[in-house]
Amino acid sequence: MSNRWGTGRIESFSDGVFAIALTLLVFDLAVPASAFDNLWRGIAHEWPSYLAYLTSFITIGGLWMAHLGIFRRLQSANATIMRLNLLVLMGVAFLPFPTGLMAKAIRDPGAERAAVVFYGVTLLVISILLRVLWDAIVQHPELLDPSVSAHEVKPIRRASLPNIGFYVAAIALALLLPQAAVFGYLAIAIAAVWRARGDKSPQPEQAQVA
Amino acid sequence: MSNRWGTGRIESFSDGVFAIALTLLVFDLAVPASAFDNLWRGIAHEWPSYLAYLTSFITIGGLWMAHLGIFRRLQSANATIMRLNLLVLMGVAFLPFPTGLMAKAIRDPGAERAAVVFYGVTLLVISILLRVLWDAIVQHPELLDPSVSAHEVKPIRRASLPNIGFYVAAIALALLLPQAAVFGYLAIAIAAVWRARGDKSPQPEQAQVA
Amino acid sequence: MSNRWGTGRIESFSDGVFAIALTLLVFDLAVPASAFDNLWRGIAHEWPSYLAYLTSFITIGGLWMAHLGIFRRLQSANATIMRLNLLVLMGVAFLPFPTGLMAKAIRDPGAERAAVVFYGVTLLVISILLRVLWDAIVQHPELLDPSVSAHEVKPIRRASLPNIGFYVAAIALALLLPQAAVFGYLAIAIAAVWRARGDKSPQPEQAQVA
Amino acid sequence: MSNRWGTGRIESFSDGVFAIALTLLVFDLAVPASAFDNLWRGIAHEWPSYLAYLTSFITIGGLWMAHLGIFRRLQSANATIMRLNLLVLMGVAFLPFPTGLMAKAIRDPGAERAAVVFYGVTLLVISILLRVLWDAIVQHPELLDPSVSAHEVKPIRRASLPNIGFYVAAIALALLLPQAAVFGYLAIAIAAVWRARGDKSPQPEQAQVA
Numbered sequence: 001m002s003n004r005w006g007t008g009r010i011e012s013f014s015d016g017v018f019a020i021a022l023t024l025l026v027f028d029l030a031v032p033a034s035a036f037d038n039l040w041r042g043i044a045h046e047w048p049s050y051l052a053y054l055t056s057f058i059t060i061g062g063l064w065m066a067h068l069g070i071f072r073r074l075q076s077a078n079a080t081i082m083r084l085n086l087l088v089l090m091g092v093a094f095l096p097f098p099t100g101l102m103a104k105a106i107r108d109p110g111a112e113r114a115a116v117v118f119y120g121v122t123l124l125v126i127s128i129l130l131r132v133l134w135d136a137i138v139q140h141p142e143l144l145d146p147s148v149s150a151h152e153v154k155p156i157r158r159a160s161l162p163n164i165g166f167y168v169a170a171i172a173l174a175l176l177l178p179q180a181a182v183f184g185y186l187a188i189a190i191a192a193v194w195r196a197r198g199d200k201s202p203q204p205e206q207a208q209v210a
Numbered sequence: 211m212s213n214r215w216g217t218g219r220i221e222s223f224s225d226g227v228f229a230i231a232l233t234l235l236v237f238d239l240a241v242p243a244s245a246f247d248n249l250w251r252g253i254a255h256e257w258p259s260y261l262a263y264l265t266s267f268i269t270i271g272g273l274w275m276a277h278l279g280i281f282r283r284l285q286s287a288n289a290t291i292m293r294l295n296l297l298v299l300m301g302v303a304f305l306p307f308p309t310g311l312m313a314k315a316i317r318d319p320g321a322e323r324a325a326v327v328f329y330g331v332t333l334l335v336i337s338i339l340l341r342v343l344w345d346a347i348v349q350h351p352e353l354l355d356p357s358v359s360a361h362e363v364k365p366i367r368r369a370s371l372p373n374i375g376f377y378v379a380a381i382a383l384a385l386l387l388p389q390a391a392v393f394g395y396l397a398i399a400i401a402a403v404w405r406a407r408g409d410k411s412p413q414p415e416q417a418q419v420a
Numbered sequence: 421m422s423n424r425w426g427t428g429r430i431e432s433f434s435d436g437v438f439a440i441a442l443t444l445l446v447f448d449l450a451v452p453a454s455a456f457d458n459l460w461r462g463i464a465h466e467w468p469s470y471l472a473y474l475t476s477f478i479t480i481g482g483l484w485m486a487h488l489g490i491f492r493r494l495q496s497a498n499a500t501i502m503r504l505n506l507l508v509l510m511g512v513a514f515l516p517f518p519t520g521l522m523a524k525a526i527r528d529p530g531a532e533r534a535a536v537v538f539y540g541v542t543l544l545v546i547s548i549l550l551r552v553l554w555d556a557i558v559q560h561p562e563l564l565d566p567s568v569s570a571h572e573v574k575p576i577r578r579a580s581l582p583n584i585g586f587y588v589a590a591i592a593l594a595l596l597l598p599q600a601a602v603f604g605y606l607a608i609a610i611a612a613v614w615r616a617r618g619d620k621s622p623q624p625e626q627a628q629v630a
Numbered sequence: 631m632s633n634r635w636g637t638g639r640i641e642s643f644s645d646g647v648f649a650i651a652l653t654l655l656v657f658d659l660a661v662p663a664s665a666f667d668n669l670w671r672g673i674a675h676e677w678p679s680y681l682a683y684l685t686s687f688i689t690i691g692g693l694w695m696a697h698l699g700i701f702r703r704l705q706s707a708n709a710t711i712m713r714l715n716l717l718v719l720m721g722v723a724f725l726p727f728p729t730g731l732m733a734k735a736i737r738d739p740g741a742e743r744a745a746v747v748f749y750g751v752t753l754l755v756i757s758i759l760l761r762v763l764w765d766a767i768v769q770h771p772e773l774l775d776p777s778v779s780a781h782e783v784k785p786i787r788r789a790s791l792p793n794i795g796f797y798v799a800a801i802a803l804a805l806l807l808p809q810a811a812v813f814g815y816l817a818i819a820i821a822a823v824w825r826a827r828g829d830k831s832p833q834p835e836q837a838q839v840a
């Protein structure tokens with residue numbers, strides 16, 4: 001029982017960070033007073049903000065579901081998991097910054113490429129951190145819930161975690177077509193929410209079925 | 211037991227989003243420094259902000275009570291419920307944006323109609339999502355708490371969920387009389403909080419009694 | 421068992437609102453860039469902000485402790501308690517607005533009186549709501565934890581709830597000496613935290629002893 | 631059982647404050663629209679903001695881990711612990727203010743010394759408060775979990791709490807070399823997260839081993 005934490009407060013603290021990061025995104029939505037003459041057009045004109053909002057909201061939602069999927073298999077945490085979890089949360093809490101930047105830079109030919117790549121790299125780093133977190137757990141099977149059997153670990157990994165390859169491809173796309181890449185990020189986020197599964201024992205053949 | 215989530219973290223995550231969205235509303239309240247010469251008048255002059263604040267606060271409070279009423283009948287969640295819940299939370303987290311827009315646009319003849327309709331449509335969408343969530347639960351009675359009997363499902367739906375018809379009527383009113391429609395939204399919110407009930411087994415004849 | 425809520429999610433939702441309102445207060449603290457030439461003086465010059473911050477932080481902390489003291493005696497909540505709790509939370513979530521106003525208005529002879537009275541009235545209203553909440557609970561002894569005996573109700577009320585009379589006196593003082601009244605609010609907040617007690621069964625003669 | 635609180639809501643309230651303070655730090659990150667011509671350079675130019683963000687994020691993360699380490703040894707809280715915990719939370723909730731100040735003042739020769747010292751003093755005060763909190767607990771062994779034996783108290787203290795001496799040294803360094811001192815604060819934060827341990831019974835000889 002040495003060097004272990006119960007997972008209760010880790011989960012509630014993490015839930016707090018996910019929920020706050022998600023809710024703070026709304027601060028990037030605004031219609032300038034100068035657009036009040038034709039407010040419907042002013043609202044419509046802010047579409048890059050809504051796209052960035054939607055993408056980040058669903059991304060954080062999917063990350064929370066992946067986090068939930070990881071921690072429900074966990075019985076206790078060691079120091080490494082605490083630190084990696086803190087890094088994952090730092091990425092999530094940081095996300096409103098590149099989100100706001102991307103929302104403002106879309107339609108600015110000189111800035112949108114950099115903003116969309118920067119946003120994608122942030123998502124890539126979070127995905128890698130989440131995967132490292134899961135791998136660190138797998139290396140210590142004594143931390144896992146006894147109901148998780150060894151041959152389930154790999155399908156859980158494949159079914160639960162964000163796909164790093166997709167993010168690399170979307171970032172590459174961002175160098176050519178920044179606006180298309182944003183829809184790519186959105187598609188990855190929707191797929192992550194779609195693929196997240198709650199069962200403790202997914203069978204490989206079921207893992208792709210919603 | 212395949213493809214199920216426990217409801218504990220879903221509830222705590224959702225509570226977080228509701229609580230944060232509710233508390234962030236205060237950022238739309240401000241008295242400009244130019245009104246400090248006659249501060250009481252400056253405070254009173256901001257009444258559209260208070261009206262928008264009050265309406266959104268009570269609306270989110272009522273949505274939280276409806277959410278609480280739904281999840282207390284739930285034993286576990288499947289993937290569809292997770293996704294629909296995330297969409298409901300997106301609506302709630304988005305609400306501060308139309309709230310702030312409405313607070314600023316009231317008294318601006320060219321903008322108030324659009325702002326009040328936009329606000330109402332947001333509330334309508336959240337209400338529909340909450341109803342779809344409840345219907346998705348009812349289709350899977352195995353997710354419900356065993357203490358909820360089949361003939362209770364309909365009265366729970368009627369007693370717990372925001373009234374979609376009322377929102378349609380208030381949005382129609384907003385096209386003619388925007389300021390009156392805001393009071394309509396407020397009345398719907400107060401009615402929702404008033405009608406919310408904590409009993410696990412409301413009898414149809416009691417459902418309207420506070 | 422009709423028309424009752426468990427208190428778990430009410431407490432976690434309320435904790436969220438208290439914690440967020442408390443933490444958002446920091447947004448009223450800022451040193452303008454023009455004061456960077458002599459930053460220590462610039463930091464010191466913002467003392468009204470720190471005073472308002474300190475007062476609101478300790479006030480919300482004391483309200484949270486009073487809320488904790490009320491709900492630990494509660495076994496379940498009825499619809500009236502849900503609604504009154506929502507009103508208390510609305511007051512708490514609203515508090516950053518008069519706090520910021522007071523911080524800005526101190527040292528402005530034309531505005532400080534109104535701002536300090538407005539702040540005090542907000543605190544008075546929250547205190548009254550909290551007392552009404554407790555009285556609503558006492559009228560339904562079946563909601564109370566069985567370990568709370570009837571003769572303990574009054575000392576709990578006296579020991580746990582903010583003193584309404586003190587707020588009336590501080591508001592009266594604000595009409596004459598606004599800055600002194602702010603220190604009065606601070607003193608009331610410190611006294612409320614000081615008097616809050618965790619015991620389930622305070623004896624009247626112990627109630628004033630820390 | 632007189633004058634005691636259960637620790638459940640204290641922990642969830644504290645988790646909320648830590649999580650919110652952590653997540654609000656992102657508001658100090660922004661790239662001005664004037665830097666959109668060369669956005670990569672504009673992003674890179676904000677390094678003092680990232681350094682301040684990183685330092686405060688890891689510091690709050692470490693404080694949360696220390697808080698978790700303290701409260702997991704606690705069975706119940708008395709009034710003194712409630713008040714000291716509230717003071718610790720006030721320090722944590724206050725931290726975004728000196729963080730933002732430091733981020734803005736770095737590279738301003740006239741302001742950076744004061745800003746970096748002010749930031750360090752805030753961290754020093756929080757560390758002292760956390761130590762006073764732990765000492766207040768140790769004076770009432772009846773509050774501790776029965777599994778914590780008397781001879782473990784000192785190693786827990788040494789292993790879990792932020793090092794006050796390090797902060798004094800970093801503040802002294804800030805008087806000479808402000809920018810170097812910021813890296814000192816960061817190093818202290820990383821060391822605190824590194825040293826935090828989850829075991830209930832650390833052996834003295836293990837206490838420095840991660």
